[in-house]
Amino acid sequence: MRIAVLLMYSIMGILFLTSTCFYQRLNGAFVSLRKQRLVKAAVYIGLSVVVNTVILSQDAINITLAFLGLILLLLAGFEGSLLHKLSAAFILYPFIGSLNYLISALMLPLLPSVYTQANRYQFMGFGVFRSIITCLFWFFMSRIFAERLRYVKEYLNAGTLILLDLVSLTPLLSMIYIVTTASRSMLPYSLPVILANLLTNMGILELSVRMAENTRTAAENENLRLQRDYYQELEHNQQEIRRLRHDMNNHLTAIGACLKQGNTEEALQYFDGLSQTASVTGRSFCTNGLVNAMLNAKYNLALEKGLEPFFHIELTEGLPFDNIDLCSLFANLLDNAIEACEKVPDSQSRLLELRTRCSKGFFSFQAVNSYCGPLRFSGGVYHTTKEEPGRHGFGLARVRAVVDKYGGTLEIRHEQGIFTVTIIIPVK
Numbered sequence: 001m002r003i004a005v006l007l008m009y010s011i012m013g014i015l016f017l018t019s020t021c022f023y024q025r026l027n028g029a030f031v032s033l034r035k036q037r038l039v040k041a042a043v044y045i046g047l048s049v050v051v052n053t054v055i056l057s058q059d060a061i062n063i064t065l066a067f068l069g070l071i072l073l074l075l076a077g078f079e080g081s082l083l084h085k086l087s088a089a090f091i092l093y094p095f096i097g098s099l100n101y102l103i104s105a106l107m108l109p110l111l112p113s114v115y116t117q118a119n120r121y122q123f124m125g126f127g128v129f130r131s132i133i134t135c136l137f138w139f140f141m142s143r144i145f146a147e148r149l150r151y152v153k154e155y156l157n158a159g160t161l162i163l164l165d166l167v168s169l170t171p172l173l174s175m176i177y178i179v180t181t182a183s184r185s186m187l188p189y190s191l192p193v194i195l196a197n198l199l200t201n202m203g204i205l206e207l208s209v210r211m212a213e214n215t216r217t218a219a220e221n222e223n224l225r226l227q228r229d230y231y232q233e234l235e236h237n238q239q240e241i242r243r244l245r246h247d248m249n250n251h252l253t254a255i256g257a258c259l260k261q262g263n264t265e266e267a268l269q270y271f272d273g274l275s276q277t278a279s280v281t282g283r284s285f286c287t288n289g290l291v292n293a294m295l296n297a298k299y300n301l302a303l304e305k306g307l308e309p310f311f312h313i314e315l316t317e318g319l320p321f322d323n324i325d326l327c328s329l330f331a332n333l334l335d336n337a338i339e340a341c342e343k344v345p346d347s348q349s350r351l352l353e354l355r356t357r358c359s360k361g362f363f364s365f366q367a368v369n370s371y372c373g374p375l376r377f378s379g380g381v382y383h384t385t386k387e388e389p390g391r392h393g394f395g396l397a398r399v400r401a402v403v404d405k406y407g408g409t410l411e412i413r414h415e416q417g418i419f420t421v422t423i424i425i426p427v428k
Contacts, residue, residue, distance in 0.1 A: 008124045015131035020048040022138035023092075026205075029149035030088035031080035043077035052134055055100040056108065057187070060180040063097050067176075070096070081404070084153065087161045090168040091208070094201045097175050098194045099137055103130050105187055105194075148209045154405050155215040156208070157397055164211075168204055171197040219324060285313040290323045291330065298334040302352055305342045309352040316358045319427055325402045329365060330354075332399050333421055337369035340419060344372050351418065358427065363408075365423040372417060399423075 024033070024047065033040060046069060053066040070093055074085040107126055156164075175197050182190035258267035285295045295311060302309040315326075334354065341350045351370040356363070396412075399421075403410045408425030 005124070008128055012127050012131050015128070015135045016048040016052050017044065019131070019135040019138045020044055020051050022135070022142040023047065023051050023096075025142040025146035026092060026138075026149065027078075027088055029146065029152045030084050030091075031074060031078040031153070034077055034079055039077055043073055046073045046077070051096055051138070052131065053096070053100055054104055054130075055097060055179060056104050057101075057182055057184050057190075058180060063101075063176060063179050066096065067093055080153070081158075083158055083161050083165075087165055087168075090165045090172055091201070091204055094168065094171040094175050094197055095141070097179065098171075098198045098201075099134065101175075101179050102191065102194055102198075103133055105184075105191060145205050145209065149205070149212070151212040151216050152208050155212045155219065155401075157215075157401055160211055160215075164204060164208055167207075168201070171200045171204075219328075285311050286315040287317075288315055288323070288326070291315065291326050294327050294331055295334075298331065298338070302334075302338050302341075305338060306347060307338065307341050307350055307352050309354070311353075312355045314357045319358065319363060321363075321406065325405065328398055328402050329423070332396070333367045336396070337367055337419070340371040341369050344370050344417075349417070361427060363423075363425045363427050365421075365425075367421045369419050370417055371414070371419045 021044075024044075027047075033043060050066050050070045050073070053062050055062050055066070067089070071085075071089050074088055075082075078085060078088075107130065175194065178190045178193050178197075258264075258270065283296055283299065284292060285299075286292050291313075295313065299309055299311060337352050337354075341352050344350045349370055351368060353366075353368045355366045358364075400410055403423055403425065406425045408423055411422045413420045413422075
């Protein structure tokens with residue numbers, strides 16, 4: 001008898017941990033588990049309790065404690081922003097509460113009303129069967145959504161996550177209301193609502209997948225655009241080099257004629273113009289071809305705007321950055337900086353500097369530019385001053401998303417007409 005009891009408890013324990021592992025595959029799309037072993041063990045034990053909590057009709061205690069326990073586990077045991085942790089709770093907890101309530105509501109009426117030694121094995125059998133159903137549910141959920149949710153953490157910005165959280169409040173609050181108020185006599189009415197909650201939450205997960213994939217597609221299109229600009233820049237440089245080679249004899253003849261006639265100043269001016277043209281075609285900021293082409297394009301744009309930019313770029317080999325992320329950092333900040341500098345009326349006061357450095361396991365990035373006029377800043381976020389703000393103001397948001405992706409820090413300062421963005425990202 002004791003062996004049978006121990007066996008059933010062992011089976012339930014294994015099923016608890018297995019269902020928790022499947023649940024964590026979904027949870028990991030929003031937040032990352034901390035790396036310390038003791039923390040991991042504590043989190044998995046806590047999640048196994050939350051995921052397998054028995055929730056009965058009019059059970060306000062269990063459904064509330066399980067929700068609060070999940071939030072505490074997310075806050076203490078996972079890395080990521082507070083918004084990502086809350087999103088994991090708001091979006092995924094309705095599955096936990098709804099599923100556990102459904103199982104209890106459908107199966108408990110079949111068990112004896114009194115717990116005695118005689119019907120002990122019926123209750124334990126219920127526990128095992130309930131654990132099997134829970135494990136199968138999370139298995140199928142992880143198979144359907146886990147792989148497709150892998151882009152959520154990287155590509156969904158704060159505004160999108162807040163929107164998803166607001167949508168998730170409807171199934172979350174309606175589930176809590178049904179569970180805490182519906183009696184057993186109301187099961188025929190409450191169960192369809194709970195089932196609808198499950199389907200609604202599946203729709204929210206699918207919406208999260210679609211939004212993340214659309215954002216990723218837009219990022220890939222941006223990467224293709226950068227690659228196109230890269231090849232166009234290469235083609236332009238090749239044409240300039242061919243033109244210079246073709247006209248070199250003519251240029252040398254013109255300079256020689258000026259020198260023979262004693263027009264030294266004119267010869268120097270001619271040579272300076274020729275040297276400037278040659279430097280534009282041969283400028284090299286870094287060894288990364290795609291980033292270098294983009295920097296050339298931004299540098300030339302700054303020159304066209306009457307600026308005198310200064311770039312000091314240090315990109316060592318083996319940095320763990322995707323080209324599109326690097327280009328997003330450079331391009332978005334340089335676009336903002338060039339636009340801000342262009343608005344400064346005094347050309348002598350225009351400042352545009354860009355520096356990057358890799359040292360002691362860190363990649364540092366600093367962009368400094370002058371600006372004039374008021375800045376719109378609230379809640380730790382800079383807002384665009386352009387007309388139709390809904391169509392602008394995504395540059396710094398994209399920069400912040402890239403920094404968060406690699407676990408870095410972003411600091412923004414503005415004082416005495418100087419705007420400074422400093423980024424530090426740890427690299428292995």
